[in-house]
Amino acid sequence: MLSRFPLISFRGRGPLLGLYLLLTCALLGCAQPDSGKDDTPVERRVADPRAGARNHKIDQVRMVVDVGFNPDQQRVRGTVTHYFRPLRSTIDSFYLDGPEITYKEVRLNGNLTNHDVTDGGIRIHPDAPRPWKQTDTLRIRYEATPRHGLYFTGWDDSTGHAPRQVWTQGQGPGPRHWVPFYDSPNDKLITETIITFDEEYRVLSNGERVGVEANGDGTKTWHYRMSNPHPGYAMMIGIGRYQVQRETSNSGVEIQNYYYPDQAGRAGPTYRHTAEMIDVMEQETGVAYPWSRYSQIPVHNFLHGGMENTTATVFSDEYYVDERAYRDRNYVTVNAHEIAHQWFGNFITMGRLEEIWLHESFATHYAKVIERKLFGEDHYQWNRKQERDQVLASLDRGPLPIRHTRAGSGRVYYKGSLVLDMLKDVVGKPEFDRVVERYLREHAPGNVTSRDFFHAFDEVLGQNLDWFFDQWILQDGLPHYDISTRMSDSSGTTVTEVTVRQIHETGPLTQDFRMPIVIEAHYEDGSSSCVREWIDGKKTAVRLAAREEKQVDYVLFDPGNRVLKRQTFQRDVQELGAQLQKASNMIDRHDAAEALRETSLSTKRGLLTNAFATEPSPHVRAEIVRQLAEDTRSTDLLETALQDSSSVVRGIALSRIPTIADPLVDDFERALSDSSYQNVETALDRLTTARPSRTREYLDRTASIDGQDYNVRLKWLAIRADLEDEPVPDELIDYAGPSYSFRTRVPALRALDKLDVTNETAAAHLLDAAAHFSRDLRGPASTILTSWLEEGERTLLESTYRSGEWTSRQAARIERHLEQ
Numbered sequence: 001m002l003s004r005f006p007l008i009s010f011r012g013r014g015p016l017l018g019l020y021l022l023l024t025c026a027l028l029g030c031a032q033p034d035s036g037k038d039d040t041p042v043e044r045r046v047a048d049p050r051a052g053a054r055n056h057k058i059d060q061v062r063m064v065v066d067v068g069f070n071p072d073q074q075r076v077r078g079t080v081t082h083y084f085r086p087l088r089s090t091i092d093s094f095y096l097d098g099p100e101i102t103y104k105e106v107r108l109n110g111n112l113t114n115h116d117v118t119d120g121g122i123r124i125h126p127d128a129p130r131p132w133k134q135t136d137t138l139r140i141r142y143e144a145t146p147r148h149g150l151y152f153t154g155w156d157d158s159t160g161h162a163p164r165q166v167w168t169q170g171q172g173p174g175p176r177h178w179v180p181f182y183d184s185p186n187d188k189l190i191t192e193t194i195i196t197f198d199e200e201y202r203v204l205s206n207g208e209r210v211g212v213e214a215n216g217d218g219t220k221t222w223h224y225r226m227s228n229p230h231p232g233y234a235m236m237i238g239i240g241r242y243q244v245q246r247e248t249s250n251s252g253v254e255i256q257n258y259y260y261p262d263q264a265g266r267a268g269p270t271y272r273h274t275a276e277m278i279d280v281m282e283q284e285t286g287v288a289y290p291w292s293r294y295s296q297i298p299v300h301n302f303l304h305g306g307m308e309n310t311t312a313t314v315f316s317d318e319y320y321v322d323e324r325a326y327r328d329r330n331y332v333t334v335n336a337h338e339i340a341h342q343w344f345g346n347f348i349t350m351g352r353l354e355e356i357w358l359h360e361s362f363a364t365h366y367a368k369v370i371e372r373k374l375f376g377e378d379h380y381q382w383n384r385k386q387e388r389d390q391v392l393a394s395l396d397r398g399p400l401p402i403r404h405t406r407a408g409s410g411r412v413y414y415k416g417s418l419v420l421d422m423l424k425d426v427v428g429k430p431e432f433d434r435v436v437e438r439y440l441r442e443h444a445p446g447n448v449t450s451r452d453f454f455h456a457f458d459e460v461l462g463q464n465l466d467w468f469f470d471q472w473i474l475q476d477g478l479p480h481y482d483i484s485t486r487m488s489d490s491s492g493t494t495v496t497e498v499t500v501r502q503i504h505e506t507g508p509l510t511q512d513f514r515m516p517i518v519i520e521a522h523y524e525d526g527s528s529s530c531v532r533e534w535i536d537g538k539k540t541a542v543r544l545a546a547r548e549e550k551q552v553d554y555v556l557f558d559p560g561n562r563v564l565k566r567q568t569f570q571r572d573v574q575e576l577g578a579q580l581q582k583a584s585n586m587i588d589r590h591d592a593a594e595a596l597r598e599t600s601l602s603t604k605r606g607l608l609t610n611a612f613a614t615e616p617s618p619h620v621r622a623e624i625v626r627q628l629a630e631d632t633r634s635t636d637l638l639e640t641a642l643q644d645s646s647s648v649v650r651g652i653a654l655s656r657i658p659t660i661a662d663p664l665v666d667d668f669e670r671a672l673s674d675s676s677y678q679n680v681e682t683a684l685d686r687l688t689t690a691r692p693s694r695t696r697e698y699l700d701r702t703a704s705i706d707g708q709d710y711n712v713r714l715k716w717l718a719i720r721a722d723l724e725d726e727p728v729p730d731e732l733i734d735y736a737g738p739s740y741s742f743r744t745r746v747p748a749l750r751a752l753d754k755l756d757v758t759n760e761t762a763a764a765h766l767l768d769a770a771a772h773f774s775r776d777l778r779g780p781a782s783t784i785l786t787s788w789l790e791e792g793e794r795t796l797l798e799s800t801y802r803s804g805e806w807t808s809r810q811a812a813r814i815e816r817h818l819e820q
């Protein structure tokens with residue numbers, strides 16, 4: 001699963017810069033790590049009450065789910081047939097999850113059987129104890145109005161604009177809300193889905209489609225079947241009006257891309273690189289795609305970025321984009337992430353919640369590996385930089401290891417992904433790949449634990465890496481290195497002494513770290529010295545010697561920023577300037593630029609300007625623009641930035657330059673037709689604020705641009721409504737309603753709030769949004785609703801609520817607000 005990742009969006013192929021130097025450096029001084037003062041095994045140093053495998057008495061071998069839906073009532077009617085074996089010598093009862101389900105009939109091996117319905121599910125009491133080594137059949141007929149797990153979108157939109165869909169989200173809520181079964185990943189099973197629905201729609205589920213039959217009553221029945229076991233939470237159904245585009249990977253995997261027929265042109269940019277991604281995963285893991293085919297289906301108001309259902313990924317249609325919107329937001333990272341899960345998560349699966357990193361760290365890591373193959377080294381380094389920022393932002397949740405049920409996405413996704421990079425550096429990439437291949441082959445299609453992964457290194461490489469797994473997976477924290485350098489010349493050599501101190505706080509969950517780290521001294525003549533040294537314990541001294549007397553230009557501690565860390569490294573502006581201009585890794589140049597943030601403009605202006613002129617990476621150029629945006633003496637550079645080939649650089653300039661000086665007006669105006677919709681919106685906003693007398697002219701120039709999810713159109717309508725003599729158009733109010741996705745509704749609701757639009761239609765849209773199943777819509781809408789209540793709109797909201805039609809769940813959510 002991948003949430004909406006706020007940072008990474010692909011902006012274009014960067015040049016491949018210098019290959020990482022790690023391989024050229026010798027590994028020295030390998031000492032055994034300290035045993036640590038705390039004798040408690042590291043895995044038990046932090047309590048994890050939710051950890052552990054769930055008990056179950058039966059092994060579900062195969063499950064056949066036969067369902068139909070009533071979208072207007074948001075209801076499912078179904079029959080599930082379980083083929084199962086007892087897991088004890090005899091069992092006299094067993095339990096299935098299935099909350100808020102109405103159980104109509106329960107038959108074991110064809111006979112009605114005793115059962116108790118509980119809050120969470122159903123307990124079956126066979127007439128006679130069931131012996132093991134025999135397969136029993138349990139058939140349950142049921143109905144449900146699922147609170148979670150199964151969603152009906154667009155059916156309440158009377159305009160017909162919103163796509164009418166039915167779709168599921170298994171991980172998190174669990175399919176238990178619409179089908180009774182033992183819903184836990186420690187019992188993988190073969191699923192078969194039989195779905196009856198209106199024949200005008202198309203239906204997708206897991207595995208092979210083994211049949212579609214017309215029923216002669218306006219409905220069809222679609223039949224899908226998996227051949228191999230997979231986790232129950234990865235079972236899916238997706239229904240809507242779609243067409244299907246087919247392609248094949250080099251190894252012959254059949255790919256089916258579902259697309260909206262009225263936006264067929266978006267399928268190309270959306271699904272770009274899919275086949276290649278599967279090829280890369282097969283090459284990297286050494287294991288062929290584990291399933292018979294792969295499908296992808298966009299849905300409206302999805303709860304996450306994407307979900308890796310086995311053979312059939314569901315993703316948010318905010319990523320279903322045209323060529324132009326692709327620059328601002330695209331499916332690439334989500335696509336790669338969910339494809340990687342087909343191996344890590346679906347083929348091998350955690351049996352217990354604390355092992356979720358075995359899914360998410362690997363999917364995040366391999367998505368990054370895929371993108372590196374597609375877009376090059378600079379792109380990869382930028383992804384790593386953003387992962388590092390996510391990790392640093394997540395540390396305030398308190399000390400928790402990656403392997404913990406409460407570790408949080410900063411650790412489980414991003415820290416874990418970076419830890420796998422470091423593991424590759426420590427053992428070598430060919431070695432790492434060999435271990436992963438063995439680990440996959442040995443445990444698929446079953447369950448895995450962290451120990452299985454760790455053990456594979458012992459087994460395949462004969463290498464005990466407990467020290468690595470302890471410090472990075474089972475304990476918490478990051479090293480904080482304080483680095484100081486001293487240069488000396490003697491008898492024809494230049495020696496650079498580097499002293500590294502570990503200054504982070506240590507405790508039961510964070511020790512001093514032990515890592516091999518590369519240090520480079522770069523000299524003014526362009527040559528360099530390099531050493532790879534174990535940095536271990538409180539203080540390590542490292543010497544780099546040149547064979548002749550040289551002037552040190554700059555020193556890189558950990559070039560390429562391979563080790564996840566904080567660092568305090570006092571360097572003067574000249575050294576940072578040299579690193580910014582000359583370092584071969586984009587990330588080292590970016591780090592040098594960032595380190596200059598607090599330096600005065602007069603000191604850094606010249607070197608930033610020089611670096612900007614030759615810098616190949618848009619992200620480094622953007623960082624330079626960020627620092628010079630307020631500098632009135634850098635107008636030439638800012639003008640160049642506004643014309644930059646990268647929309648990222650143009651975007652930073654458009655948003656950061658505080659006042660639009662005369663020489664820059666033309667460039668801002670040109671941005672009204674920028675290739676990036678985001679930049680058009682920014683330019684329109686900035687220009688109309690800075691030059692209000694020309695507002696109508698700017699509106700005329702952008703009147704025909706909708707943008708992505710109407711971002712430009714919304715800005716345009718809000719600006720026009722703000723002109724004194726213009727009424728708020730119905731169109732703006734409509735964008736806040738159920739015809740549109742949260743990406744449009746949230747900014748529309750905010751614009752209406754800002755314009756003080758408080759009529760009944762706006763109130764109805766606001767109540768609907770505040771009661772929506774999508775948290776991305778409900779959260780911001782709830783905040784606006786609270787402010788309406790505080791600002792005296794209670795009477796309007798209450799009368800709108802009373803006159804509207806609401807489901808019981810919507811009513812409960814709205815009443816909670818109104819009772820505040």
Ligand SMILES: [Zn+2]
Nearest residue numbers: 001002360363
């Ligand atoms: Zn994921």
